[in-house]
Amino acid sequence: MSQLNSMAIPMEGKYSKRELLELKNKMNAKALAKRRSKTALRLTANIVFALIVLLPLLYAISIALMPSNELFTTDLNLFPKHPTLQNFKDAFTNVPLLRFILNSFIMAGCITIGQIISCSLAAFAFSFLEFKGKGILFAVVMATMMVPGEATIISNYLTVGSWGILDTYAVLIIPYLTSAMGIFLFRQFYMTFPMSLYESAKLDGCSNLKFIVKILIPLTKSAIGAMAVYTFINAWNMYMWPLLVTGSNNMRTVQIGISMLDSVDSQSITLMIAGVVMIIIPSISIFIIGQKQLIRGMFSGAVKG
Amino acid sequence: MAEIALRNVCKQFDSEHYGVKDFTLDIHDKEFVIFVGPSGCGKSTTLRLIAGLEDITDGELWIDGELCNYLEPKEREMSMVFQNYALYPNMTVYGNIAYSLKIRKVPKKEIDQRVREVARILEIESLLDRKPAALSGGQKQRVAIGAAIIRQPKAFLMDEPLSNLDAKLRAQMRVELQKLHKQLNTTIIYVTHDQTEAMTLGTKIVVMKDGLIQQVDTPQNIYDHPVNKFVAGFVGAPSMNFIECEVEKEFNKTALIFATTGPIKKVYLTGQTAEILQRDYIGKRVIIGIRPEDIYEYEEAKAGGFAENSFGIKETVVTREMLGAEVILYFDEQHRTHAVRLEPSNQTKVGETVDLYFDPGRIHVFDIETEENILHLYGKGY
Numbered sequence: 001m002s003q004l005n006s007m008a009i010p011m012e013g014k015y016s017k018r019e020l021l022e023l024k025n026k027m028n029a030k031a032l033a034k035r036r037s038k039t040a041l042r043l044t045a046n047i048v049f050a051l052i053v054l055l056p057l058l059y060a061i062s063i064a065l066m067p068s069n070e071l072f073t074t075d076l077n078l079f080p081k082h083p084t085l086q087n088f089k090d091a092f093t094n095v096p097l098l099r100f101i102l103n104s105f106i107m108a109g110c111i112t113i114g115q116i117i118s119c120s121l122a123a124f125a126f127s128f129l130e131f132k133g134k135g136i137l138f139a140v141v142m143a144t145m146m147v148p149g150e151a152t153i154i155s156n157y158l159t160v161g162s163w164g165i166l167d168t169y170a171v172l173i174i175p176y177l178t179s180a181m182g183i184f185l186f187r188q189f190y191m192t193f194p195m196s197l198y199e200s201a202k203l204d205g206c207s208n209l210k211f212i213v214k215i216l217i218p219l220t221k222s223a224i225g226a227m228a229v230y231t232f233i234n235a236w237n238m239y240m241w242p243l244l245v246t247g248s249n250n251m252r253t254v255q256i257g258i259s260m261l262d263s264v265d266s267q268s269i270t271l272m273i274a275g276v277v278m279i280i281i282p283s284i285s286i287f288i289i290g291q292k293q294l295i296r297g298m299f300s301g302a303v304k305g
Numbered sequence: 306m307a308e309i310a311l312r313n314v315c316k317q318f319d320s321e322h323y324g325v326k327d328f329t330l331d332i333h334d335k336e337f338v339i340f341v342g343p344s345g346c347g348k349s350t351t352l353r354l355i356a357g358l359e360d361i362t363d364g365e366l367w368i369d370g371e372l373c374n375y376l377e378p379k380e381r382e383m384s385m386v387f388q389n390y391a392l393y394p395n396m397t398v399y400g401n402i403a404y405s406l407k408i409r410k411v412p413k414k415e416i417d418q419r420v421r422e423v424a425r426i427l428e429i430e431s432l433l434d435r436k437p438a439a440l441s442g443g444q445k446q447r448v449a450i451g452a453a454i455i456r457q458p459k460a461f462l463m464d465e466p467l468s469n470l471d472a473k474l475r476a477q478m479r480v481e482l483q484k485l486h487k488q489l490n491t492t493i494i495y496v497t498h499d500q501t502e503a504m505t506l507g508t509k510i511v512v513m514k515d516g517l518i519q520q521v522d523t524p525q526n527i528y529d530h531p532v533n534k535f536v537a538g539f540v541g542a543p544s545m546n547f548i549e550c551e552v553e554k555e556f557n558k559t560a561l562i563f564a565t566t567g568p569i570k571k572v573y574l575t576g577q578t579a580e581i582l583q584r585d586y587i588g589k590r591v592i593i594g595i596r597p598e599d600i601y602e603y604e605e606a607k608a609g610g611f612a613e614n615s616f617g618i619k620e621t622v623v624t625r626e627m628l629g630a631e632v633i634l635y636f637d638e639q640h641r642t643h644a645v646r647l648e649p650s651n652q653t654k655v656g657e658t659v660d661l662y663f664d665p666g667r668i669h670v671f672d673i674e675t676e677e678n679i680l681h682l683y684g685k686g687y
Contacts (some may be wrong), residue, residue: 199358200391204405204452205379218395 057280064088064274071270087274091261096249097275100257105282107172107242107253108235114177115231116224122178123186124212128198138187145180150240157244171245172253176235182227189223190216225293233283254279307369307459307492308334309355314364316350316516324350326516328364332460332494332509337486339507340496342539347516348496352462355494357381368459384453385462388469390445392437392452399433402451409456423451426488443474450485460492467502479505500540504528512536534676537594537669543633545594546643549673552586559583561593561670563618565639570618572663578670581683591679592671597633597646599667605648606662617660622653634659 015023051058059078063071064087066080091097125131126138156175165171193216201211217224242253252260258275261268309332316324325347332338340348353359355366357378366373373381384405392401399420406416424430427447437445446466453461467475467482483506486493497503503510504524512519512527512535520532531537537545550561550571559579563570572593574582582591603617620636620643627649634645634653645661653659670679 194389194391196387196389196391197393199356199378200385200387201393202358202378203356203383203385204456205408210408215393215395219393 060273061277063270064277066270068268068270087268087270088278090268090271091275091278094271095257095260095275097254097257097278099249100252100254101279101282103169103172103251104236104253104255104279106169107238108232110169110173111176111235112228112231114173115179115182116227118178119182119227120186120212120217120220120224122183123190124208124216126183126187127190127193128195129208141180141183145184153240153244156241160245166245167247167251169251172242172251175241176238179231182231185227185230186220186223189220193219222293225290226295229286229290229293232286236283308332308367309460309492309494310365310367311351311355312365312367314351314354314366315362316347316354316359317362323347323516324359325354328516328518330511330518330521332492334492335490337493337495337506337508339503339510340494340513341498341500341503341510342513342519344498345515346513348498348511348513349464350516351513352385352464352494352496355381355460356383356385356462382456382459383462384456384458385464386446386449386453386466388465390437390449390469392445392448394437396436397433398429398435398437398440398448398451401437401448402433402455405452405456419455423455426454426485427451442470443478446470446478454485454489458491460494463493463495465497466495468497468499475502482506500542504540512539514539530678530680531594531669532678532681534592534594534671534678537671537678541596543597543644543646545596545669546600546638547592547594547641547671548638548643549590550593551590552582552588554583554587558614561591561668563638564590568619571616572618572665572668573615574665574668574670576666578668578680581679582670586679590673592673592676594669594671595663595667597644599664600645600647601662601664602647602651603660603662606664611664612662615662615665617662619658619660621658622655625653625655 062079065083065085066077067082067084067086070077070081122141126134126141160166160171160175165174197215198211201215206214237255238253239255243256246252246256258272258279261272261275311328311330311332314328315326318324328347328351340351342348350359354361357373357376357380361374368381393404396404402420402423403416406419411419420433421430424433427450429444429447429451432440432444432448437448440448446469449466467478470478479502482493486506495502495506504527507524509521510524510527511521514535520527520536522530527536527540531540531545534547538547549564551564553560553562555573559574559582560571561574561582601611603612606612620638622634623637623642624635626633626635630649632647632649632651634647634651635642636645636659637643645659651659671677672679672682675682
């Protein structure tokens with residue numbers, strides 16, 4: 001606009017006021033049309049990519065709603081012709097799916113709460129307290145991230161086996177009560193926290209624990225949210241460890257329970273998919289609820305503010 | 306009530322680096338003590354040592370006759386105002402001010418009464434329900450001060466509390482801090498790198514450099530009798546002019562001749578300094594220091610009867626700053642720029658020469674090796 005105005009000045013004699021106004025309107029309309037077409041193009045591209053990314057998920061939902069005879073045909077069958085909820089009902093009756101979901105919730109919930117408590121306390125020590133060997137200790141904690149879980153799984157199994165706690169909730173939860181990733185995430189978040197706030201609290205007479213509960217936690221809600229979502233989804237999706245340490249239906253988690261739907265005698269793809277669709281609902285819903293926190297928390301250390 | 310005494314206090318960061326070295330100081334009750342110095346001189350570290358936020362490596366800290374080296378910060382009964390305010394963002398202004406009393410389990414009714422009293426003193430009554438994010442810098446600073454004074458501590462520690470404020474607000478807060486000091490009638494220890502703040506606020510100034518105390522005195526004495534070249538140059542704006550001179554004896558007079566080529570420029574000294582120079586410094590070089598306001602126009606001085614038996618010093622003006630109430634002229638001498646503060650009626654333009662008179666009574670002479678004031682070096686007048 002300012003360009004137009006400055007251009008208009010030397011030509012003032014050439015155009016009448018009305019003509020100038022028309023010219024302005026014309027150019028405005030042109031700019032608007034250009035902007036709209038750009039937005040439309042971007043939107044279309046996004047929708048196409050979203051469909052490609054979501055296709056497996058959408059197809060799974062579609063399969064879960066199909067009667068099993070519809071799936072095995074030679075023609076492309078993207079949508080169910082006779083949608084049915086029978087697969088979902090069968091999934092519940094064939095295996096104790098509700099019990100598995102409950103087990104998974106208990107396990108993932110306890111791991112999440114445990115990790116938040118232990119990781120935030122450890123991160124507090126690493127970022128606010130001064131003690132000898134702090135740097136080395138932190139490096140050791142970080143180094144554990146490089147050890148793949150599979151490498152330790154046998155020794156972990158032997159340890160918990162010798163404790164005699166196999167096939168209990170304890171064995172599902174205890175080995176995962178803390179994580180280097182969580183400590184790192186919290187520490188990065190605390191690093192952006194002004195040190196003077198801690199010092200001020202100390203001069204006010206605040207103990208460390210009181211500082212954590214009354215000041216640190218209320219101010220790091222987004223980091224806690226991110227951590228909670230991340231941990232819960234990870235715990236919910238655990239497969240190898242629960243498979244190894246649980247044996248009875250009472251203790252199995254959903255991820256293993258779902259594989260029980262696949263029996264050699266009567267394999268039903270639609271039934272299995274229905275089970276899978278059901279068990280991803282909690283993780284997806286948690287992600288949707290917590291995604292804002294997750295993104296804010298994950299990037300909290302990246303830029304200040 | 307607080308008598309704070311530091312005895313040979315050291316803070317060692319690692320085997321080579323000292324934050325504070327051999328710091329000995331007495332802070333009496335109701336004093337407004339300023340730690341001033343360039344950044345990295347250890348002034349903030351000293352304050353943090355007093356607060357208990359850092360451990361003392363060596364030496365003793367006494368508060369009211371009690372050895373406090375190993376006391377927890379909260380047991381020292383100090384309160385501190387930080388440069389970045391350090392307000393709890395999740396609490397309201399009221400909550401922030403009341404927090405330290407809440408921790409000490411003071412009855413709610415009393416807390417409320419005291420918070421309102423503090424808010425009245427600082428004129429922040431209307432802000433009590435707001436969160437810190439909704440406050441301006443000056444308001445935040447007031448709240449931070451409020452949170453500090455509500456506890457009625459033994460002493461207030463302030464770590465550059467005004468440096469985040471703009472110039473106008475800083476000047477205003479300076480006045481208010483002075484008022485507050487009178488009103489509260491307690492000890493304040495204040496850290497700043499701004500010599501104006503130091504001069505205007507303090508009843509006692511501690512000038513520091515590289516972790517060492519350079520001089521402890523009243524603002525006036527620091528200004529009039531700096532013990533060394535560093536203190537002389539640090540205090541005062543524009544800062545003191547330093548010129549290298551050779552000491553010579555001309556008949557009975559002590560002459561300081563500028564160590565430059567070209568026309569001879571010299572000043573004559575009398576008094577104690579001259580005696581010392583005559584005795585030990587003839588033929589040697591010294592550094593003379595003179596403040597911009599102690600230099601006058603030669604003609605004016607002569608007319609006033611001051612400049613008898615002396616010569617004018619001709620200098621070429623390189624920059625001229627008109628400040629309204631005064632004009633500051635800059636000239637180059639020995640590859641450094643020096644300043645002269647003159648009456649605004651002076652019309653000398655850039656490139657013209659000005660004839661100057663250095664008031665000999667206000668010339669400080671520093672040893673070229675130790676950079677100490679020779680009067681101080683010889684224990685005269687100190």
